[in-house]
Structure formats: C-alpha cells, structure tokens
Amino acid sequence: MNKRDLEATYRDYITCLNNQDWTSLDQFVHDDAHHNGKRLGVDGYRAMLEADYEQIPDLHFNIELLAVDSPHVACRLRFDVTPKGNFLGLPINGQKVTFCENAFYRFQDNKIQEVWSVIDKTAIEAQLD
Numbered sequence: 001m002n003k004r005d006l007e008a009t010y011r012d013y014i015t016c017l018n019n020q021d022w023t024s025l026d027q028f029v030h031d032d033a034h035h036n037g038k039r040l041g042v043d044g045y046r047a048m049l050e051a052d053y054e055q056i057p058d059l060h061f062n063i064e065l066l067a068v069d070s071p072h073v074a075c076r077l078r079f080d081v082t083p084k085g086n087f088l089g090l091p092i093n094g095q096k097v098t099f100c101e102n103a104f105y106r107f108q109d110n111k112i113q114e115v116w117s118v119i120d121k122t123a124i125e126a127q128l129d
Helices: 004-019 020-029 041-055 121-127
Strands: 029-035 062-069 074-081 097-108 112-120
Touching: 004 062, 004 074, 004 097, 004 121, 020 029, 020 041, 029 041, 097 121
Parallel strands: 029 112
Antiparallel strands: 062 074, 074 097, 097 112
8 A cells, every 4th residue: 555545544534533434444454453562353353342332432532643664653642631531440420531642553464464553641641630
C-alpha cells in the first residue's frame, strides 16, 4: 500500500472508531490482529473498543500527529474525555481529563495487524485533585 492510500485508510479507520461503526471494523482490522503483544483478532479488538466506549462514553479519537511509512503508521492521538469510575487505576469518577496516546501500527493485507500503544498516564495524574 502506498503512503497516500495507507494514510487515507488510517483516517477512515479513525472515522470508523469515532462513529462506533463496529460492522465496518473488519475492513480495517486484520483477522490476526494483536494489541501490545496480545492476539485479539477482529472480535477481541471490537470488544476492547466497546469496553473503552462503555468506560468513556464521550470517547473521541483526535489525530494530533500522524506519520506514515508503509507498512507502518505512527500516531499521537489526543483525548478530551470524561471517564466513568476508575480509569487506568485512577479515580477519575466523571472528571474531564485530557491526555494523549502514542500508537504504532503495522499493516498487513491493507489492515491493522499489530498495534503497540502507550497512554500518557502521568498527564492524567497531574490533572486529578
């Protein structure tokens, strides 16, 4: 996949997530998808995202920085959200927080096959009273 097509595919993937269009997720996620070393497949990947939206009802993925070098994508995602209860072991309890996630993707067969991601938990901790 060339750089322009891979970037367009990734942006379409983010739109799919923001629309919670789970029936289209298999267009973007490989059957053998892994997240941080754990095999999830499409069904597990979807379950992970659904759980994220359950915990964070106002979840919205905002691309802050995007770099594409096929078959890899690197993205800094920004979130301005209001998680319910505990989030990442922190007592958020409906407080608005802003943080970023740095995510790296490897595509295979034009779909996400591997994701490595890290959330900036320190930024969240700094916002808590």
